[in-house]
Amino acid sequence: MRRRDGGKAAQRLLIAVALAFLAAFLVVPLVAVLTQAFEQGWRVYWASVTEPDARSAIRLTLLTALVVVPLNTVFGVAAAWAIAKFRFPGRAILITLIDLPFAVSPVISGLVFVLLFGANGVFGPWLAAHGVKVIFAFPGLVLATLFVTVPFVARELIPLMQEQGTEMEEAAIALGASGWQTFWRVTLPNIKWGLLYGVILLNARAIGEFGAVSVVSGHIRGETNTLPLHVEILFNEYNFTAAFAVASLLTLMAVVALAAKSVVAWRTDRTLIPASAAQAGPTDIQP
Amino acid sequence: MSIEVAHLTKRFGTFAAIEDVSLRVETGELVGLLGPSGSGKTTLLRVIGGLDLPDSGSVAIDDVDVTGESARQRKVGFVFQHYALFRHLSVFENVAFGLRVRPRDGRPPESEIRRRVQQLLDLVQLGFLADRYPAQLSGGQRQRVALARALAVEPRLLLLDEPFGALDAKVRKELRRWLRRLHAELRVTTVFVTHDQEEALELSDRVVIMHQGRVEQVGTPEHVYHSPASLFVYQFLGEVNLFVGRVAGDKAYLGGLEVDLPSHTGAPADHARLFIRPHLLQVHAEPTSGAFKATVVHLNKAGPSVKIELLAEWGDPVFVEMSPERCDQLKLARDAVVFISPQSHDLFVRE
Numbered sequence: 001m002r003r004r005d006g007g008k009a010a011q012r013l014l015i016a017v018a019l020a021f022l023a024a025f026l027v028v029p030l031v032a033v034l035t036q037a038f039e040q041g042w043r044v045y046w047a048s049v050t051e052p053d054a055r056s057a058i059r060l061t062l063l064t065a066l067v068v069v070p071l072n073t074v075f076g077v078a079a080a081w082a083i084a085k086f087r088f089p090g091r092a093i094l095i096t097l098i099d100l101p102f103a104v105s106p107v108i109s110g111l112v113f114v115l116l117f118g119a120n121g122v123f124g125p126w127l128a129a130h131g132v133k134v135i136f137a138f139p140g141l142v143l144a145t146l147f148v149t150v151p152f153v154a155r156e157l158i159p160l161m162q163e164q165g166t167e168m169e170e171a172a173i174a175l176g177a178s179g180w181q182t183f184w185r186v187t188l189p190n191i192k193w194g195l196l197y198g199v200i201l202l203n204a205r206a207i208g209e210f211g212a213v214s215v216v217s218g219h220i221r222g223e224t225n226t227l228p229l230h231v232e233i234l235f236n237e238y239n240f241t242a243a244f245a246v247a248s249l250l251t252l253m254a255v256v257a258l259a260a261k262s263v264v265a266w267r268t269d270r271t272l273i274p275a276s277a278a279q280a281g282p283t284d285i286q287p
Numbered sequence: 288m289s290i291e292v293a294h295l296t297k298r299f300g301t302f303a304a305i306e307d308v309s310l311r312v313e314t315g316e317l318v319g320l321l322g323p324s325g326s327g328k329t330t331l332l333r334v335i336g337g338l339d340l341p342d343s344g345s346v347a348i349d350d351v352d353v354t355g356e357s358a359r360q361r362k363v364g365f366v367f368q369h370y371a372l373f374r375h376l377s378v379f380e381n382v383a384f385g386l387r388v389r390p391r392d393g394r395p396p397e398s399e400i401r402r403r404v405q406q407l408l409d410l411v412q413l414g415f416l417a418d419r420y421p422a423q424l425s426g427g428q429r430q431r432v433a434l435a436r437a438l439a440v441e442p443r444l445l446l447l448d449e450p451f452g453a454l455d456a457k458v459r460k461e462l463r464r465w466l467r468r469l470h471a472e473l474r475v476t477t478v479f480v481t482h483d484q485e486e487a488l489e490l491s492d493r494v495v496i497m498h499q500g501r502v503e504q505v506g507t508p509e510h511v512y513h514s515p516a517s518l519f520v521y522q523f524l525g526e527v528n529l530f531v532g533r534v535a536g537d538k539a540y541l542g543g544l545e546v547d548l549p550s551h552t553g554a555p556a557d558h559a560r561l562f563i564r565p566h567l568l569q570v571h572a573e574p575t576s577g578a579f580k581a582t583v584v585h586l587n588k589a590g591p592s593v594k595i596e597l598l599a600e601w602g603d604p605v606f607v608e609m610s611p612e613r614c615d616q617l618k619l620a621r622d623a624v625v626f627i628s629p630q631s632h633d634l635f636v637r638e
Contacts (some may be wrong), residue, residue: 167371170338174358174365175385175440185388189375 033251036244048245056222057230058249060141064226065206068145072206073199076153081187083154084161085169098154101147109147110215113140136218141226144212149205156198160191197264204257208250288349288443288476289314290335295344297330304330306500308344312493315474317467319487322497323523328480329368329448331497335478336446337361348443364437364475368449370429372421378432379417382407385440407435410469427458434466438473447479451486463490484524488512496520518562518637527562528606530599530629534559534636542601544579547631562635566592566608571626572617578626581605583619595619597627 038045048054082088083095101109115121117134127134134140168190172182188195210228217224219233227250234243290312297304305327312318320328333339335346337358345354353361373381380387382404386395395403408414411431421429430450437445450466451459467490470477481487487494488508496503496511496519504516515521532541535555539546546561571578581597584604593614595607605627617625 167367167369168373170358171365171367171371171373171436172384172388174336174338174363175388175436176359176362177384177388178359181388185384186373189373 030251033244033247036240037248039244040241044241045245045248048242049249051242053222053225054230054242054246057225057227057246060138060225061207061227063138064141064145065203067142068149068206069199069203071146072149072202073153073195075150076157076198076202077191077195079154080157080161083158084164085166095158098151101150106148106209106211107215110144110212113143113147113212113216117143135216136220136224138224140216141213141224144216145206145209148209148212149202152202152205153195153198156194156201157191160194161187164190193264193267197261200257200261200264204254207253290444290476290478291347291350292331292335293345293347295331295334295341295346297327297334297339297341303500305334305341305497308497308500308502310495310502310505312476312478314476317470317477317490317492318479319491319494320478320480320497321482321484321487321494321523323482325499326497327500328482328495328497332446332448332478332480335444336363336365338365362440362443364440364442364445366430366433366437366445366447366450368452370421370433372429372432372436374421376420377417378408378413378419378421378424379404381421381432382436382439384436403439407439410438411435425458426454427462430454430462434469438475442475445475445477447477449480449482451483452481459486466490488524496523498523515635518560518635521562521635526565526606526608527635528565528568530561530563530603531558532561533557534561539631539634539636541629542579542599544577546577546629546634548634548636549631553636560637561629562637563629563633565594565606567630567633568605568607569628569630570607570609570613570617571628574626575628578628581625581627583621583623583625586614586619586621588614593619597625599627 037048049058079094079098083091114135116123117127117140118124119128119135121135124135132139134143168186169182172186173179177185208228209226210232213226214229214232217226217229219225219229221233225233227246231243231247231250234240234246290310292311293309295308296306308327308331310331320331322328330339334341337346337353337356337360341354345352347353348361348363358365373384376384383400386400386403389395405414405417408417411434413428413431413435416424416428416432421432424432434447434450451462454462463486479490488511491508493505494508494511495505498517498519504511504520506514511520512524515524521527530541532539533556534540534548534553537548539548539559539561541561569578574580580600583595583597585596587594588611592608593611595609595614597605597607599605607627617623619625
């Protein structure tokens, strides 16, 4: 019993430490952002988030996410499918490559695209000659964000699909299903919650990415500024209230994404538990 | 529908899972592929079903070559070792799957699908579980859902991979008898894989015994048990005693014992191996001609027969099985001394 009481005390202490840590480093800053944002009242807040430059930044951010999220979702599912269900040469390299964006600094990710498509870059002169602008323009933002967010969906799905194996797909094929039917009717329903989880994280990062986007954007107000970049500019101009107002928008998006993620995580747990904790009932075969 | 496989070889890297395997299964037969793990039996089943492609050789169903056809085209019912039920679908939808994925012109109407699925669920005695999900079923129930699902597409063949492998002993025996009855009723050509010799011998019309990627012997359970074609088959199908002795002409010498081997024609050998099943050894209380002395080490009386472990006079362990009545008659107990006579026609000799 004493041991148990000791365990309880340790448990309480750990919970207290975790909560205190979260309060100090997450809740306080969050409250600070909101307080600052509303320091001069609703009117200034509203003006800050609806002025043309802010509206342009919101539009650009959402547009980037709108392009990046579907592309990386499709790529992530395809890559996870290939890695989890097949053995092929180059498989190990593919796994490593998918992790690469996590391993390198986002600034480097941005610079890579400047080196490739910038005015003095490898493809720069050719692009310039054909009137295509990549760097300091929307395509550059999309490319940089795409690069940075490659791992999210694939990383989420690979362990899930590996654990599920290929037997269900083989069963579907043996029952006469086509490859397409097998994917829609068997593979996708079994990964849907994991996939949604990955997409939410991917979306959050696509909206919030700063480093890589900052390098390729050129910070042209009203044209190539995304929300995080807009916040930085306002901040550097000592326009704190406006900076925090826009920042609160980003925070809001993050909170919504987190809430969605929690719901999905809860659903995922719920669908997985009965499968693993299956109860063996009577077999009831008549003699 | 008959199955004919000819000279099948399938390699994984440099490892030959099956090598030059030929086999014919007749229409309506129930055939068991029996072998230890790694003997290639599951690979052979998967190649027949089109889930694996052979490196060479051919597969024909009803004398039509299907080697190049995919699993989808072969119309074969496959039941996986771990059932592979669709866990996001109810029992009903699992069974209906094969009908729902048919191209529109071959798909039965909804009412017909309902009728057929219900009929199949009744056949496997699970009609009352139609709305459950696989996670809510016991192992034996899942196995039967998998079977109903495979039967729903009216397969030309039924292929079962270790159908009872993941079930406990009691359920296994029940399901085994049930499958035998089901097969007698449906008469679908069926091939199943097992590593359990008892299961293979009890269930099959014919048994295919596999070893290291090759077929060792094919025959009725009775035939393979009583006339094993190789030492491997002999050892795999039941308990055996191994004696090492000298063989010369039509005589074998075990310790000080001389045993007649009238049908033996092989060359003389100093270290011949002689095998005999435990229940075929005769045990006597008194010294008898043609018997060696042995001491009882352990007795196990739980079960229909008594299993006795002894030590032969030359120090090798000997295993004997006899009826409880005979055991009482001999008044066997630990450290009792008995005399054992191997009957020459029961000996299996390998030089």
